[in-house]
Amino acid sequence: MENFIPLRIGHDQEPYAAQFLVKWTPKLYVLDYKGTAHHDAMGFFPPDEFVAFLLLGQAKLAFHNDHLDEAQNLFDKLLQEAPASGSAPEAVYLQGVSGFKRSHEAEPLKEVYRRLKLEYPQTSWAQRGFPYWNL
Amino acid sequence: MSEEINWQTKLDEALAKAEQKDRPVLLDFFNPG
Numbered sequence: 001m002e003n004f005i006p007l008r009i010g011h012d013q014e015p016y017a018a019q020f021l022v023k024w025t026p027k028l029y030v031l032d033y034k035g036t037a038h039h040d041a042m043g044f045f046p047p048d049e050f051v052a053f054l055l056l057g058q059a060k061l062a063f064h065n066d067h068l069d070e071a072q073n074l075f076d077k078l079l080q081e082a083p084a085s086g087s088a089p090e091a092v093y094l095q096g097v098s099g100f101k102r103s104h105e106a107e108p109l110k111e112v113y114r115r116l117k118l119e120y121p122q123t124s125w126a127q128r129g130f131p132y133w134n135l
Numbered sequence: 136m137s138e139e140i141n142w143q144t145k146l147d148e149a150l151a152k153a154e155q156k157d158r159p160v161l162l163d164f165f166n167p168g
Contacts, residue, residue, distance in 0.1 A: 001140060004161040007149040008142040011166045016146060022164045029162040033154035035146065037162075054161065061159050 003058065004030075030057030038064055052078055052085035059091065068098045089125035092116055096129070106135040 009016050011025045020029060020037070030039040039057035059074035075095035079088055092115050099108025109132040116126040117133075143149040146162075153160045 001161070003158055005149050005153045005156065005158050006140050006142050006161050006163070007146065008144060008163045008165055009146065011164045017164070020162075020164065025164055025166040027164040029160075029164075031150070031153070031160040031162055033150050033160070035150055035160075038159070057161075058159060 001054070004054065028053070030054070030061060032061055032065075048082055049085050049087070052082035052087035055082070056087040056091055059094065063094055063098060066101075068102050071098050072102070083119075089116060089120040089123040092120065093125045093129055096132075106132075110135055 011017060011022050011027070016022070020027070024042055026042070026044060028041050029037045031037055038061040039053070041053055045053055055074055055078040059071050059078065062068075062071035062074060072095065075091045075098065078085075078091045079095070082088060093112055096108045096112030096115075099111070100106070109129075112129040113132040116123070116129040120126050142163075143152065149160050149162075152158075
């Protein structure tokens, strides 16, 4: 949490409730300083899942801003600290995409397919990585 | 979430602080019940 500016707003406070489509709580967002949302979630998290959510939000913010080295470091950290979390498969996928964008080589995308198939086979992210199997 | 967190309560102030400190904002829409 020390890497974030924490902000609490009532679930029915306008115009934000409408702007962020808040229909149920808890509802969390990771925003950049312009107020753009980069990651969100609904519902309660146990502590380890919450940490993984925060790391994925930070990583996606860096990824969306093309800060690929920073994103890569954050994806690595998430996958080292919380490999069993619900955020991990998305981190594997985006880690591979970041690697491809940095190298313009197919290998990071092939690794996405291999790792998701091996470690997270029952997730939708494994299906999303399937097209990379024969690059 | 623990009580020691110093929550901001205004979006514009939180965004300004985020820019100043180069950190993201964690926005929590809460329902006090």
